[in-house]
Amino acid sequence: MFSDLDTRPPKPLHAISRETAALGFDMSSDMQTGSLLRFLAGEASTRSILELGTGTGVSSCWLLDGMDAQAKLISVDIDGAVQQVAQRHLGSDPRATFYEGDALDFLEGLDDESVDLLFADAWPGKFEGLDLALSKLKVGGVYLVDDLLPQPSWLENHLPDVNRLIECLTSNTALQTLKLDWSSGLLLARKIDSTP
Numbered sequence: 001m002f003s004d005l006d007t008r009p010p011k012p013l014h015a016i017s018r019e020t021a022a023l024g025f026d027m028s029s030d031m032q033t034g035s036l037l038r039f040l041a042g043e044a045s046t047r048s049i050l051e052l053g054t055g056t057g058v059s060s061c062w063l064l065d066g067m068d069a070q071a072k073l074i075s076v077d078i079d080g081a082v083q084q085v086a087q088r089h090l091g092s093d094p095r096a097t098f099y100e101g102d103a104l105d106f107l108e109g110l111d112d113e114s115v116d117l118l119f120a121d122a123w124p125g126k127f128e129g130l131d132l133a134l135s136k137l138k139v140g141g142v143y144l145v146d147d148l149l150p151q152p153s154w155l156e157n158h159l160p161d162v163n164r165l166i167e168c169l170t171s172n173t174a175l176q177t178l179k180l181d182w183s184s185g186l187l188l189a190r191k192i193d194s195t196p
Contacts, residue, residue, distance in 0.1 A: 004032055004035070004182075007031065007035050009031070009034075010034075010038070010061045010062055010064070010065035011065075012057075012061050012089045012090060013034075013058065013061050013062075015089055016056055016057050016058055016061055016085060016086070016089050016090075017058065019056060019085045019088075019089075020055075020056040020058060020085065023056065023082065023085070025055060025056055025082055026152075026153060027055055027153060028055050028056060028058035028059070029058055029059040029062070029121065029146060029184075030183055030184060032182060032183035033059065033062075033146050033183045033184060033186065034058065034059060034061070034062035035062070036144070036183070036186070037059055037062045037063050037066065037119060037144070038062045038063065038065050038066035039066060040066070040117055040142060040144065041062075041063045041064075041065075041066030041067045041071065041073075041117060042066035042067065042068070043116075043117075045116060045140070046067070046071055046116045046117050047070060047071050047072065047116055048071070048072055048074075048114060048115050048116045048117075048138075049063055049067065049071060049072065049073045049074070049115070049116065049117045049118075049119070050073075050074050050075075050076070050110075050115045050117070050118045050119070050136065051063065051073065051074070051075040051076065051118075051119045051121065052076050052103045052107075052118070052119070052120045052121060052122045052124060052125040052126070052133070053076070053077055053103070053119075053120070053121035053122030054075040054076065054077035054082070054083045054086050054098060055077065055082055055083075055086070055121070056082055056083075056085035056086055057075075057083070057085055057086025057087075057089060057090050059119060059121060060073065060075050060086050060090055060096065060098075061086075061089070061090060063119070064090060064093055064095060064096060067095055069095070071095060072095055072096075072097070073095055073096045073097070074096075074097045074099060075096065075097070075098050075099070076098075076099045076100075076101065076103045076106050076122075077098075077099075077100060077103075077122070078100070078101060078102055078103070078122075079100075080100040083098055083100055086098060102124070103122055103124035103125055103129075104124045104125075104128065104129045104132065107124070107125060107129060107132050107133060107136060108132070110136050111136070112135050112136060113135070113136065113137065113138045113139065113141075113194060114136055114138065115136045115137050115138060115141055116137075116138055116140075116141045116142070117141060117142050117144070118133060118136065118137055118141070118142070118143045118144070119144050119145075120133060120143065120144070120145050121145075121146060121147075126145055126165065127161050127165060130165070130168060130169075134172075134174075134175075134189075134191065137191045138191065139191050139192065139193065139194050140190065140191065140192075141190070141191050142188060142189070142190050142191075143169075143175075143188070143189040143190075143191070144186065144187070144188055144189075145165070145169075145186070145187050146183065146184045146185065146186050147184045147185060148162055148165075148166065148179075148184070148185030148186065148187055149181070149184055149185030151184060166179070166187060169187055169189050170187075172189075173193070174191060174192060174193040174194070175189040175190065175191060175192065176189065176190045176192050177189045177190075
């Protein structure tokens with residue numbers, strides 16, 4: 001049977017998922033998004049990966065599973081208590097650095113065009129500071145956002161924010177975009193020009 005859910009999960013995923021459920025944290029990426037992240041992280045040209053919104057490390061786990069020995073992941077989250085789950089299970093991997101703090105502050109201190117793959121899974125870098133996040137992406141680099149289809153965790157007035165984000169990305173002439181009506185609703189954007 002052909003199924004996009006028939007995939008080999010990363011080894012630490014089960015333990016991370018168990019702790020995630022115990023915390024009642026319900027904002028982790030699903031298996032489909034994780035599989036795509038692993039695929040993108042495995043691209044030969046991908047060396048610098050930035051994840052905005054570590055959560056408990058579910059998506060970090062998938063990214064690390066796709067990365068080679070030379071690639072580096074920086075994952076940022078403002079909630080240290082949640083991020084501790086990721087640090088417990090993934091912190092010994094020398095390719096990973098976990099940063100606790102404000103993602104916009106972190107982006108401000110990052111060199112422009114220094115990131116090959118940016119997964120924006122938090123409000124900053126997605127609904128706030130989008131241009132700042134995109135400025136950190138190398139030409140040829142990929143920006144990925146999820147949760148663009150209605151989610152149970154959405155606030156009542158969240159849909160206009162999502163529609164604005166999609167419009168900003170798809171109308172940006174420096175980006176080549178692909179919308180996927182799949183998983184939680186994904187949008188991939190490849191930077192094709194360094195000018196906005």
